[in-house]
Amino acid sequence: MNTTRPSSLLLLFLLLATSWVQAATPVPKAPAIGAKAYLLEDFHSGQTLAEKNADQRMEPASITKLMSAYVIFHEIRDGNLALGDKIRISKKAWRTPGSRMFVEVNSEVSVADLIKGMIIQSGNDATVALAEHIAGSEDSFANLMNHYAKELGLGNSHFTNSTGLPDKDHYTTARDIARVARALIREFPEYYQWYSQRKFTYNKITQYNRNKLLWRDESVDGLKTGHTDSAGYCLVTSAERDGMRLISVVLGTRSEEARADASQALLNYGFRFFETHKLYDGNSKLTSARVWKGASENVDLGLAETLYVTIPRGEYKNLDASMKVQERIIAPVAKGQTLGHVLIQLDGKAVAEKDLVALQAVGEGSFWQRIVDEGLLYFE
Numbered sequence: 071m072n073t074t075r076p077s078s079l080l081l082l083f084l085l086l087a088t089s090w091v092q093a094a095t096p097v098p099k100a101p102a103i104g105a106k107a108y109l110l111e112d113f114h115s116g117q118t119l120a121e122k123n124a125d126q127r128m129e130p131a132s133i134t135k136l137m138s139a140y141v142i143f144h145e146i147r148d149g150n151l152a153l154g155d156k157i158r159i160s161k162k163a164w165r166t167p168g169s170r171m172f173v174e175v176n177s178e179v180s181v182a183d184l185i186k187g188m189i190i191q192s193g194n195d196a197t198v199a200l201a202e203h204i205a206g207s208e209d210s211f212a213n214l215m216n217h218y219a220k221e222l223g224l225g226n227s228h229f230t231n232s233t234g235l236p237d238k239d240h241y242t243t244a245r246d247i248a249r250v251a252r253a254l255i256r257e258f259p260e261y262y263q264w265y266s267q268r269k270f271t272y273n274k275i276t277q278y279n280r281n282k283l284l285w286r287d288e289s290v291d292g293l294k295t296g297h298t299d300s301a302g303y304c305l306v307t308s309a310e311r312d313g314m315r316l317i318s319v320v321l322g323t324r325s326e327e328a329r330a331d332a333s334q335a336l337l338n339y340g341f342r343f344f345e346t347h348k349l350y351d352g353n354s355k356l357t358s359a360r361v362w363k364g365a366s367e368n369v370d371l372g373l374a375e376t377l378y379v380t381i382p383r384g385e386y387k388n389l390d391a392s393m394k395v396q397e398r399i400i401a402p403v404a405k406g407q408t409l410g411h412v413l414i415q416l417d418g419k420a421v422a423e424k425d426l427v428a429l430q431a432v433g434e435g436s437f438w439q440r441i442v443d444e445g446l447l448y449f450e
Contacts, residue, residue: 097343097382101335106302106322109244110336112346113252113308113315114378115422118245119340127226127241128321131296132169132192133304134234134242136250137227138201141214142185143258145204153182155203162208163198168235168298171196172273183272185261190270191277192295194233201232208232219246222253236300244319251293251306251317265292265308282330283307287337293317295329305329309337316340345383349391349414349422352376353429357393359409361432363440364401370429371395371409379414379422390415393426403432 100110100120107123118124145151156178164175171193173179179199187196201211208231215229227242234240255262268285269278280295289309296304302322309316318336323329350356352375358368381389395410403409410426434440 101339103320103332103335104323104328105320105332107244107319108321108332108336109248109319110340111248111317112340112344112378112380113255113317114346114348114376115380116252117380117421119316119344119380120336121244124244124319125226127243129234129236129240129298129301130242130247130321131234131298131301131304132194133247133294133296133306133321134229134232134240135188135192135197135296136247136254136294136306137215137219137229137242138197138211138232139185139189139261140222140250140254140258141211141218142200142204143254143261144218146181146261147258151181151204153180153185155181157181157184157199157203159195159199160202163195163202166194166198166233166235168194168233170194171277172275173199174273186264186267186270187272189264189294190267190279191272192280194235197232219250222249224249234296234298234301236298244321247306247319247321248317251308251319254293255308255315262292265294266290280326281305281307282326283309283333286330287334289341290337295326297326303329305333307333307337309341311341314341314344314346343383344380345386346378346380347386348376348378349389350377350412355429356412356426357395359395359399361403362398362400362446363435363444364403364432365435365439366432369399369403369409369432371426372429373412373424374406374427375424377412377414377422377424381416381421385416388416389421395426401432401434403428405429405431 109124110120111118159173159177169192171187171191184196184200187193201208205211212229219227224246227246230237230240283290289311292308293306304321307318318333320332352373354372355370356372358370361369392413407428408425412424414422
């Protein structure tokens with residue numbers, strides 16, 4: 071493998087252009103949070119900024135409805151469900167205990183209203199009604215939840231219902247919850263706006279979003295509260311300030327006020343002491359490499375996805391980027407094939423590493439080209 075510098079001048083230019091910024095701010099320990107588990111991470115880079123028991127399996131209560139929403143939004147995107155569809159409310163949905171939207175048995179309610187009831191009012195009745203309509207039963211819907219959980223890489227989660235009512239086999243972790251939250255925001259921005267809605271009226275009953283931070287912090291625009299006696303008070307929060315978005319997960323606090331205060335403390339810590347930068351766009355050429363025995367002599371290399379890094383404030387000028395490209399690349403080359411990697415370091419420590427992939431396919435060259443290159447390789 072040979073080490074080269076990125077051919078793109080973007081990073082170098084930005085590093086030089088921002089070299090005058092203020093000195094780096096020392097990063098203190100994360101604030102002490104009175105929760106059984108918590109996690110703070112950057113939305114774009116996915117970097118964890120603070121955590122406690124983030125991989126410990128815990129009861130999620132109504133945070134479960136984030137996973138339910140993910141399944142429901144997929145059903146809409148796939149054309150199996152429409153916001154204007156009417157759903158008949160079953161006795162099971164109507165009788166589901168816990169927080170309610172107050173739908174009436176045998177009434178027909180639109181999918182859009184039920185989703186708002188699930189998100190804003192945390193209605194268990196609305197969630198069960200949607201689950202039954204989509205999958206035939208709540209048990210079958212839970213199977214869909216587990217299917218998508220596997221696709222998202224939630225290695226420590228298992229769902230037995232759509233609402234988060236207590237069950238010994240119903241669990242997740244703070245890290246898995248953050249992954250679901252990121253997926254919701256990234257994949258379904260058109261529906262994410264409902265998570266910032268402060269109140270919703272149905273059947274002449276107005277209920278308010280239980281996320282107190284929607285009133286306290288203008289940068290907060292979601293996501294979901296949860297509470298049972300066994301799970302405690304939980305809150306998943308997302309906020310954006312100056313283009314930087316953070317997600318906090320707080321599980322197992324003692325009160326509504328405690329979960330709000332804990333989430334606010336984490337968000338303030340993250341925004342105060344860290345900054346996120348986009349370094350390279352996905353599917354954009356960063357360099358090119360020689361291809362032997364190919365129909366083309368060179369192949370463009372880049373990243374499959376946009377690369378973001380989250381670092382302590384004031385440290386941007388100390389970033390260092392390098393590349394390692396495979397020494398001998400021999401055709402055929404498939405589009406997306408890994409041919410090296412990009413390494414981003416801060417003060418000698420790796421902060422991000424991504425594969426360099428082929429941005430186009432290169433087929434085998436002619437018989438004559440292969441013979442010529444074989445000879446050149448012999449003497450290289």
